[in-house]
Amino acid sequence: MTTTVSVLPKGQVELPAGFRRRKNIKPGTTLRVTEIGDGLYVTPMAEPTERELRDVIAAAGSLAHRQSLEEEEMVQQLIAEYREEKRRKK
Numbered sequence: 001m002t003t004t005v006s007v008l009p010k011g012q013v014e015l016p017a018g019f020r021r022r023k024n025i026k027p028g029t030t031l032r033v034t035e036i037g038d039g040l041y042v043t044p045m046a047e048p049t050e051r052e053l054r055d056v057i058a059a060a061g062s063l064a065h066r067q068s069l070e071e072e073e074m075v076q077q078l079i080a081e082y083r084e085e086k087r088r089k090k
Contacts, residue, residue: 001018001019003016003019023044024044025044029044029045030044030045031043031044031045032044032045047086050079053075053079057072057075
């Protein structure tokens with residue numbers, strides 16, 4: 001499907017509702033914009049997986065100190081709460 005949209009004065013573009021619905025784009029969704037030749041390719045970015053979050057947290061923690069068991073459990077709890085909240089909003 002192709003459509004035409006206008007760029008607002010602050011550089012904003014409103015995606016038509018049909019596109020947002022089909023691609024599950026909601027307020028707060030992160031979009032990746034890739035320049036391809038003379039055009040732009042816009043794709044929604046997937047939520048990070050638990051493994052990706054764990055790797056990021058481990059890398060950040062290793063810069064200063066190793067995470068304690070309590071810190072790791074706290075992070076896991078926060079991840080679980082975040083995911084539960086996202087599921088409820090769908």
